[in-house]
Amino acid sequence: MSNQETMFCFQCQETAGNRGCTRVGVCGKTSDVAAMQDLLIDTTKGLSAITTELRKEGKAVDQDINHLISLNLFTTITNANFDRKVIEMRIEKTLEKEKELLSQLEDTSALPEASLWQGGKDEYMDRAGKVGVLATENEEIRSLRELITYGLKGLAAYSKHANALLKDNEEVDAFMQRALADTLDDSKSIEDLVALALETGKYGVDGMALLDAANTAAYGNPEVSKVEIGVRNRPGILISGHDLRDLEMLLEQSKDSGVDIYTHSEMLPGHYYPAFKKYDHFAGNYGNAWWKQKEEFESFNGPIVMTTNCIVPPKDSYKDRLWTTGAAGYPGCRHIPGEIGEEKDFSAVIEQAKQCKPPVEIEQGSIVGGFAHNQVFALADQIVEAVQSGAIRKFVVMAGCDGRMKSREYYKEFAEKLPEDVVILTAGCAKYKYNKLDLGDINGIPRVLDAGQCNDSYSLALIALKLKELFGLEDINDLPLAFNIAWYEQKAVIVLLSLLYLGVHNIHLGPTLPAFLSPNVLKVLINEFNIGGITKVDEDLKTMIG
Ligand code: SF4
Ligand code: SF3
Secondary structure: OOOOOOOOEOOOOOOHHHOOEOOEOOOOOEHHHHHHHHHHHHHHHHHHHHHHHHHHOOOOOOHHHHHHHHHHHHHOOOOOEOOHHHHHHHHHHHHHHHHHHHOOOOOOOOOOHHHHOOOOHHHHHHHHHHHOHHHOOOHHHHHHHHHHHHHHHHHHHHHHHHHHOOOOOHHHHHHHHHHHHHOOOOOOOHHHHHHHHHHHHHHHHHHHHHHHHHHHHHHOOOOOEEEEOOOOOOOEEEEEOOOHHHHHHHHHHOOOOOOEEEEOHHHHHHHHOHHHOOOOOEEEEOOOOHHHHHHHHHHHOOOEEEOOOOOOOOOHHHHOOEEEEOOOEOOOOEEEOOOOOOOOOOHHHHHHHHOOOOOOOOOOOEEEEOOOHHHHHHOHHHHHHHHHOOOOOEEEEOOEOOOOOHHHHHHHHHHHHOOOOEEEEEOOHHHHHOOOOOOOEEOOEEOEEEOOOHHHHHHHHHHHHHHHHHOOOOOHHHOOEEEEEEOOOHHHHHHHHHHHHOOOOOEEEEOOOOOOOOHHHHHHHHHHHOOEOOOOHHHHHHHHOO
């Protein structure tokens, strides 16, 4: 691989043929952008090797460097940033920081080549061809390196959201950087890398805890909430992605503008936080999971702000209404700048909205959510009683991502066919496959308990641990709890590694198993954790629910 005509990416569930995207991404990523992402990852690993050595020498690493590294990783997550110029700019910045920090290091002998390479922009493409995924020839080592790298991308995304709320965890950052450096270290064995993958899960839990603490300190604990899915008659702004700080700024700046704010996809849980309930113009949720955005952004009529992934390459009909901010980017779409701690300026978006027609109504009614840990703990007595009386037989965690593959209809069917005494615990955009079905309740407890965004899978883990305590069990795997997780992008990888770290066995992962897991790495996960895929709904209902 030495030119921009070839690429290799297999980081997401929709990778071509469940093997790898090689000319253009199924997501729409072009080969030159893929190459620049490969180089950005390599330079970020190089910088991380330097910061790791600096820490070993007892020197402090600036928070700005930690933030730079997290944002670099986040920028390469599936569907976050398609803008080659932005990625090149981040490579340049990273190389500058490498140079600066190298001069502070006493001993540079342990550094990998990636820490020392300093090429100009005209050399980027050539270098990218040498440092992509396939540069690691051994299939097992490659698989583990990518598993760890993807987990770290997810962790970086969650850290970045916590950082936006001025919360940092130096231990998480130091680990992230050490682990990135280790993925370049040829002396690491398969066993070392398996251990590192599980350690990544430990820090995944810490990273999600950091974000949970940041979100709840800033906006209160999510509470049971009814969210409208119809529309009002004023123009609207649609905000998507995961960044709650962006949502807060937009709500505040638009409050007397005559424009309503609607959430899309992973921003839906914004409605569950008490702090946002005071805004009368916070109208509801519009549309579904990310992959339906082409139709839904068209009919929304107003501007759309993508705060993170998932962006689908936009149609011309609404491209001038699509704005990005933070790690998100798309060439030709306007970007709202703003560093951590700065107030972003959404006035141009608000002005554009005023000129737009109100959204076209595509659905009516409401959905209920807000079952994060605090709210569920408040209902603990009711839940324990329902389990003890037999009214609730089992819980099934169906967290994760949604996606466009037909095979994902499985999750809707699975939810529909679940026996009526089974409760779904969900988080992430996976929920759009069943959160508008009328699945009823059990003694007042809804059968779909939505904790929030994908990072709120942390809440689901806390709920499981609480149930274990309440039922006096030794092992989380003794709970009446099954895991049927849908994955798509790399945040789901950190959620998975976190669950493994917490000792959860028998996780079913679908709709397909990750292409980046080599047969032998998969064998390890099966042997140690009994991970499995999915089959047919009826069969899986038998094995998972009984
Ligand atoms: Fe292919 Fe997924 Fe990579 Fe996009 S992110 S290029 S769809 S593997
Ligand atoms: Fe969805 Fe992209 Fe994963 Fe945060 S928004 S869960 S796919």
